[in-house]
Amino acid sequence: MNSTSLQASKAASQMCTSGHSRRDMHLTSSWSSQLNRRAGAIAPPTLLPLYSSAGTLRYASSGTEQMPESVSTKELVELPDIPEAPMPPAATGLDNMSQQLIDAVNLAGEPSFASIGLGGWSPVGMVQNCMEFVHCTWDIPWWGTIAIGTAIVRTIIFPLVILAQRNSAKMNNNMPQMQLLQMKMTEARQSGNALESARYAQEMMVFMKEKGVNPLKNMIVPLAQAPLFISFFMGLRQMANTPVDSMRDGGLFWFTDLTMADPFYILPVITSATLYLTIEIGTDSARLSAANMNTMKYVLRALPLVIFPFTMNFPAAILTYWACSNFISLGQVALLRVPAVRDYFKIEKLLTHAPSSLPKKKKGFVGGMKESWENMKITKEIEERQRLDEIRFAKAGKGPLVKTYKYDPTKPRTHTDQITSNLEKSSKDK
Numbered sequence: 001m002n003s004t005s006l007q008a009s010k011a012a013s014q015m016c017t018s019g020h021s022r023r024d025m026h027l028t029s030s031w032s033s034q035l036n037r038r039a040g041a042i043a044p045p046t047l048l049p050l051y052s053s054a055g056t057l058r059y060a061s062s063g064t065e066q067m068p069e070s071v072s073t074k075e076l077v078e079l080p081d082i083p084e085a086p087m088p089p090a091a092t093g094l095d096n097m098s099q100q101l102i103d104a105v106n107l108a109g110e111p112s113f114a115s116i117g118l119g120g121w122s123p124v125g126m127v128q129n130c131m132e133f134v135h136c137t138w139d140i141p142w143w144g145t146i147a148i149g150t151a152i153v154r155t156i157i158f159p160l161v162i163l164a165q166r167n168s169a170k171m172n173n174n175m176p177q178m179q180l181l182q183m184k185m186t187e188a189r190q191s192g193n194a195l196e197s198a199r200y201a202q203e204m205m206v207f208m209k210e211k212g213v214n215p216l217k218n219m220i221v222p223l224a225q226a227p228l229f230i231s232f233f234m235g236l237r238q239m240a241n242t243p244v245d246s247m248r249d250g251g252l253f254w255f256t257d258l259t260m261a262d263p264f265y266i267l268p269v270i271t272s273a274t275l276y277l278t279i280e281i282g283t284d285s286a287r288l289s290a291a292n293m294n295t296m297k298y299v300l301r302a303l304p305l306v307i308f309p310f311t312m313n314f315p316a317a318i319l320t321y322w323a324c325s326n327f328i329s330l331g332q333v334a335l336l337r338v339p340a341v342r343d344y345f346k347i348e349k350l351l352t353h354a355p356s357s358l359p360k361k362k363k364g365f366v367g368g369m370k371e372s373w374e375n376m377k378i379t380k381e382i383e384e385r386q387r388l389d390e391i392r393f394a395k396a397g398k399g400p401l402v403k404t405y406k407y408d409p410t411k412p413r414t415h416t417d418q419i420t421s422n423l424e425k426s427s428k429d430k
Contacts, residue, residue, distance in 0.1 A: 110244075110245070116242055116244070118132075118239065118244075123227065127149070128239060130149060131235070134149065141251075142244075142246065142258055143320055146321050146324065150328065151324070153232075154328045154332070161221055164218055164221050165336055165347050166345075166346065167218055169347055169348040169349070170348060172350050173350070173351045176357055177207060178204070179358060181204045184200045185201055190382065192386075229325075232321050233318055237317075239259075239317065240258065240317050251316055258320065260316065261314060261316065267316060268314070268319060270323050271319050271323045272304040275304045276301070278326050279304075
């Protein structure tokens with residue numbers, strides 16, 4: 001027993017001798033016990049201070065079976081039980097979905113994308129969130145997650161591919177008439193006959209409207225796929241640069257680490273080869289033999305070779321998405337070549353035109369480049385000629401009048417002037 005307990009006991013004995021009741025003594029003992037707890041004192045577990053009716057202090061055992069009869073058990077105060085902790089409110093709606101996503105991430109044993117600075121509500125962040133959900137919910141490796149995400153996106157834009165294929169078939173079947181009008185329009189423009197060129201251009205517009213042909217429809221799939229490709233590209237690049245630890249062994253075959261470039265350069269080669277086939281076959285746009293692709297086909301064919309030095313250093317995750325997208329495109333065009341499928345989607349059958357029936361003859365690479373260069377030179381000369389004509393017209397309107405007659409036509413002529421002019425005219429006739 002410490003000094004604080006002795007002081008409390010003395011105070012209690014003094015109060016007892018001064019004639020206080022047992023309840024007061026019990027309150028005093030309770031106060032002393034609270035004081036001991038606040039002071040950090042620990043009382044002996046087997047001794048409790050008790051007071052007899054005569055006011056003398058004594059100690060007894062803490063057990064109730066050994067408690068003296070002088071102390072009544074009714075005077076003991078029992079503290080109420082500690083209430084249980086309140087239950088948190090049940091999550092509903094969006095909170096429930098968020099909690100399920102957090103639980104899935106925790107079950108996968110990986111940190112969430114939000115904790116490492118990925119995800120969000122931007123297009124790139126939404127792509128990352130979707131891939132995280134697929135990977136963590138179904139425990140799919142990252143290469144499978146990227147392939148599934150690519151397949152879903154390509155399925156969504158598949159109606160646009162059908163629209164482009166319909167337009168491409170119509171352009172192929174009406175190629176001779178369109179090439180003829182284009183040649184006439186080009187010749188009129190090169191000869192400087194703007195009126196004739198505008199007339200042929202109007203005829204071309206009317207013809208395409210009657211046949212339901214629109215060259216811009218061939219570009220609808222690349223334009224729709226561009227923002228999706230950029231979102232996937234930036235999202236996967238951020239995931240590889242952060243990096244996401246599970247992507248280090250989430251690859252397949254020889255490219256197990258998706259955060260690093262392919263050490264054998266096999267993925268860049270596959271990506272470039274499938275891109276070339278996609279451009280050549282015309283999966284997402286018109287075929288290269290179409291009338292509107294003659295000037296760009298060589299540039300598009302060289303594109304896979306040009307981008308290869310850049311793609312060889314890309315992380316394997318980006319090339320996995322790119323190669324999957326190209327393979328899906330090739331599968332779609334193979335499916336759309338089946339006659340039954342083309343009939344179901346109302347795509348016209350492609351007609352094969354003999355080279356002799358086409359106004360424009362096929363030329364090689366060198367011949368095509370020469371023709372393009374000649375057209376550029378002629379176009380530049382026509383523009384220079386028009387510019388000079390405009391300058392001369394402006395000078396004629398603002399400069400002094402040029403004298404074109406030997407006499408002033410605004411003044412009356414005399415008889416002598418008339419005789420002189422008649423003599424000059426007769427001499428010229430002789």
